[in-house]
Amino acid sequence: MKEVKIEKCPYCGGEEFIESNVSCTAGEVCVATNSWVRMAVLFATVCRDCGSVVRFFCKTPEKLYPKKERRE
Ligand SMILES: [Zn+2]
Secondary structure, eight states, X not given: OOXXXXXXXXXXXXXXXXXXXXXXXXXXXXXXXXXXXXXXXXXXXXXXXXXXXXXXXXXXXXXXXXXXXXXX
8 A cells, every 4th residue: 555645734734643543333434346345444634733634544445445356
C-alpha cells in the first residue's frame, strides 16, 4: 500500500493530525462479491486543530480487492 502524506489541513491549514479507527462496531467498508462479503476496517485522519476529517482510508485494501482481481 502506498504511503499518503498529508502535510496541511485543507480547511484550516493545521499541521497536526490524528489517525483513528472510525468505529469498533460499524466502521467497516464492505464489498459484496458473488459469493461472500469482504470487509476492511475504516480509518480516518482527523485534523487536530479544526476536527475536519481530511481522509478516510482502509489499511488493508487488499482485503477488499486482491490485486489480481483488479480491472486494468
Ligand atoms: Zn483543520
